[in-house]
Amino acid sequence: MRLARPAFALSLVAALCPAANATPDEARTWLERMSEALATREYDGLFTHSNLRQSETMRIVHRMEGRNSVERLVSLDGSGREIVRTPREVHAYLPDRRVVLVEPRTDGGSLLKALPTPGAELDAQYLLEARSGSRLLGRDVRVIEIRPRDAYRYGYRLWLDEKTAMPLRSEICDQAGRAVERIQFSKLDMHTNMPASETEPSVDASGFRWVRSARPVADRRVAATGWRPLKVPPGFRLVGSRVQSLPGNPMPVQHLVFSDGFASVSVFIEPGSRSAPAPAEASRMGAASTFTTTVRGYMITAVGEVPPTTVRDIATSLAPASDVGATAPPAR
Amino acid sequence: MTDQIREQMSALLDGELPQDQIGLLVRRMERDTELKRAFGSYVLIGETLRAPGGTTASHGFATRVQAILADGNTAPPAALDPHTGRRLGWLKPAAAVVVAAGTAFAAVLLMRPGDPPGGVATVAQVDEGSSAIADFAADDSASPTPAQSQRLAGYLVAHSQFATPIGRRNVWTSVLAQDPGIARVAYETAEGL
Numbered sequence: 045m046r047l048a049r050p051a052f053a054l055s056l057v058a059a060l061c062p063a064a065n066a067t068p069d070e071a072r073t074w075l076e077r078m079s080e081a082l083a084t085r086e087y088d089g090l091f092t093h094s095n096l097r098q099s100e101t102m103r104i105v106h107r108m109e110g111r112n113s114v115e116r117l118v119s120l121d122g123s124g125r126e127i128v129r130t131p132r133e134v135h136a137y138l139p140d141r142r143v144v145l146v147e148p149r150t151d152g153g154s155l156l157k158a159l160p161t162p163g164a165e166l167d168a169q170y171l172l173e174a175r176s177g178s179r180l181l182g183r184d185v186r187v188i189e190i191r192p193r194d195a196y197r198y199g200y201r202l203w204l205d206e207k208t209a210m211p212l213r214s215e216i217c218d219q220a221g222r223a224v225e226r227i228q229f230s231k232l233d234m235h236t237n238m239p240a241s242e243t244e245p246s247v248d249a250s251g252f253r254w255v256r257s258a259r260p261v262a263d264r265r266v267a268a269t270g271w272r273p274l275k276v277p278p279g280f281r282l283v284g285s286r287v288q289s290l291p292g293n294p295m296p297v298q299h300l301v302f303s304d305g306f307a308s309v310s311v312f313i314e315p316g317s318r319s320a321p322a323p324a325e326a327s328r329m330g331a332a333s334t335f336t337t338t339v340r341g342y343m344i345t346a347v348g349e350v351p352p353t354t355v356r357d358i359a360t361s362l363a364p365a366s367d368v369g370a371t372a373p374p375a376r
Numbered sequence: 377m378t379d380q381i382r383e384q385m386s387a388l389l390d391g392e393l394p395q396d397q398i399g400l401l402v403r404r405m406e407r408d409t410e411l412k413r414a415f416g417s418y419v420l421i422g423e424t425l426r427a428p429g430g431t432t433a434s435h436g437f438a439t440r441v442q443a444i445l446a447d448g449n450t451a452p453p454a455a456l457d458p459h460t461g462r463r464l465g466w467l468k469p470a471a472a473v474v475v476a477a478g479t480a481f482a483a484v485l486l487m488r489p490g491d492p493p494g495g496v497a498t499v500a501q502v503d504e505g506s507s508a509i510a511d512f513a514a515d516d517s518a519s520p521t522p523a524q525s526q527r528l529a530g531y532l533v534a535h536s537q538f539a540t541p542i543g544r545r546n547v548w549t550s551v552l553a554q555d556p557g558i559a560r561v562a563y564e565t566a567e568g569l
Contacts, residue, residue, distance in 0.1 A: 082541035090388075090402065093549045100553060101415065103402055104545070117548050120405050121415040125552040127533070136533050136551060138526070145530050150537045200542070216546060225546065230388070231398055246406035255530075284538075290530050301538045308543065310535035327528065330550030334528055347531045349539065349546050 071172035074188050077209035078202065082106070083113060087210065088242065089232040090120075095225045095330060107238035116243040128245050137247040144249050146256040147290070166305045169193055169279040177203055180212040181232060190306065195219045196277035196354045197307045198331065208234060216331045218351065225331040270365035271298060271313050271344075277354050279304040302348075302358060309348030309358055316343035324360075326352050335359045377414060385415055 086107045093100050105116045112131035119125050126137040129149065136145040166172065170190050177187035184206040191199045199221070203213040210232060215223040273282060284301045290312070297314040316338050324337040335355040336345040339362065346359035384401050387393035393401065405412050529551050536547040 079541050082545075090398070093553070098553060100549075102549060102552060103406075117545070117552060118406065119552040120402065121412050123552065124409065124412060127548050127551065134533055134537070136529060138529065141526060143526065145526070145533055147530070147533050147537070202542070211542065214542065214546075225549075227545070227549065231395075233395075255526075288534070290534055299534065306540065306543075308535070308539050310531065310538060312531055312534075329528065329532065330546065330553050332532060332547055332550040334531070345528075345531055347528070347535050349543050349550075 067174075068167060068172040071174040071188050071190075072166070074174055074186055074202075074204055074209060075172075075190075078188075078204055078211060081209045082211075084108065085208065085210065086235040086238045087232060088235060088238070089229050091227050091229040093225070093227050093330070101230075105238070105242045107235070107240070107243055109240075114240075114243045116245070118246060124247065126245050126247050128243060135245070137245055137249060137252070139247055139252075142252045144252050144254045146254060166190075169197060169304050170199070170306065180205075181229060183207065183212065185212060191217075191221070192219050194278065195351060196279070196357075197304060197350055198224065205232075210234075216349065271300065271311075271362045272365045273300075273302075273358065273361045274363055275357075275361050276302060277357050280309065280354075280358065283308075300362075307348065307350050309346055309350055309355060311344060311346045311358060311362065313342050313344050313362070316341050326356060328352065340364065377411065381411065 088103075088105050090101065090103050093102055101120045103116075103118050103120055107114050109131055113129070114131065115127075115129040117127045124139045126139075128135045128137070131149065133149055134147045136147075138145065170192055173189040173191070175187050175189070177185040179185060180203055185203045186206050188202040188204060189199070190202075195218070199217040199219070201215040201217055201223070202211050204211055211227075212229045212232060214227045216225045217223050270285075276282075280302045281304075282300060283303045286299050287296050288299050289296050295314050297312045300311040300313070302309045302311070324335070326336075327334045331349050332347060333350060333352045333355045334345060334347045335352065336343060337359050338344070339360075344359050344362055346355035348355055381401075381404075384393055384397060388398065388401060405415055532547050532551050536544045536551075539547055
């Protein structure tokens with residue numbers, strides 16, 4: 045019989061010791077370190093992604109090509125789906141559908157730059173806390189708690205490697221502190237000069253249908269109709285808007301991004317079917333919620349890693365800018 | 377599948393596979409669909425056994441377990457001793473059959489008669505500082521069509537570019553999650569407000 049894992053014994057010790065809590069400023073500093081590490085370090089990890097409905101093992105590989113990051117995430121035991129983010133595009137391989145979705149990468153775009161970084165404004169929506177934690181994967185960890193102040197956003201519980209600030213475990217939690225999703229690393233190696241072959245897709249996509257975003261074309265129906273929110277959940281604000289095309293969609297869509305400083309919600313607005321409007325529908329994919337409704341002949345879909353109520357409230361709050369007396373935002 | 381491969385997958389789930397063997401096994405899993413599928417089965421059963429007490433299986437869970445057991449070549453690799461909480465590690469084939477049968481029985485016990493599909497569930501504490509995983513209410517009566525699933529996947533990929541790095545990872549895992557990764561929400565019960 046194998047011995048109990050050292051981490052388990054250490055966690056018991058940690059549970060008996062008073063946690064050394066730190067200020068929100070320290071938690072913010074850790075969040076900034078984590079974001080920097082995730083975006084700029086080279087690493088290769090295996091993790092289990094679980095919620096109560098399913099559990100999958102995935103591999104993530106992240107390497108740098110100059111100042112550009114290249115990332116590959118692959119499901120090892122489930123659908124075999126894989127996402128590769130190259131310097132120019134994001135490829136989502138869906139072997140179960142024999143489809144590859146191709147989306148231009150938009151780093152450095154004005155919309156991304158408009159997103160707020162974790163700052164003091166987070167305090168209005170979240171309670172931040174940093175405390176010492178037990179060891180994971182043989183490494184000392186810092187536990188960062190991001191607790192939502194209301195039910196319109198999820199909280200996060202992050203176990204960060206004290207040395208690299210890389211998250212070794214993360215949980216998305218509801219307002220009651222219950223985890224709705226967990227990512228737990230079983231292996232995480234830091235690298236330098238990782239070979240490019242490690243971020244090559246393993247899927248043989250020959251014979252797959254490659255569905256690319258069409259070249260953006262101005263469409264009078266979308267471009268002429270700016271949309272504005274009448275009311276959004278507390279803390280969320282519109283941080284950007286653009287017209288873009290999406291894989292497999294012949295019509296350009298208006299893409300609005302809302303953020304509370306940590307969580308973000310995208311809203312896609314496209315001309316709907318000219319037949320009878322489809323009933324509103326809500327779905328969940330992991331911790332991501334979606335809500336689709338039809339307003340004045342347009343199909344509005346909100347998606348984001350937020351509770352279902354938040355995407356519903358944002359989607360149903362939108363109206364043509366002419367209705368709210370605002371000028372449509374310029375298309376980017 | 378050889379015993380050596382089974383041993384390696386067991387050790388990987390236990391976090392005890394030597395570093396030099398992890399890469400080889402992962403690459404093999406990426407190439408070998410059958411191995412990938414079998415590993416998924418082990419993870420599913422392992423997760424079940426790691427959640428003793430207070431657990432309600434989600435809708436379709438018993439069917440999935442039965443399907444796994446029907447394959448006849450699946451042994452749970454990382455069962456936990458219910459008394460000590462320690463992993464049992466790989467079991468001999470004969471014992472594995474017993475444990476596999478026990479898993480099916482456990483799945484039956486965990487399904488509460490009359491529970492709504494995908495009903496709210498609780499899971500025992502995993503370890504220090506970690507909270508129970510809560511399920512969401514879902515309406516599985518009408519699964520999204522492939523076209524709807526693909527449309528939502530496209531939206532999520534586009535959205536992920538405007539999420540924080542940790543948020544992007546979460547969104548991507550949602551896209552990669554195997555079916556029934558997409559579940560329609562029974563709204564009145566899901567919002568919980």
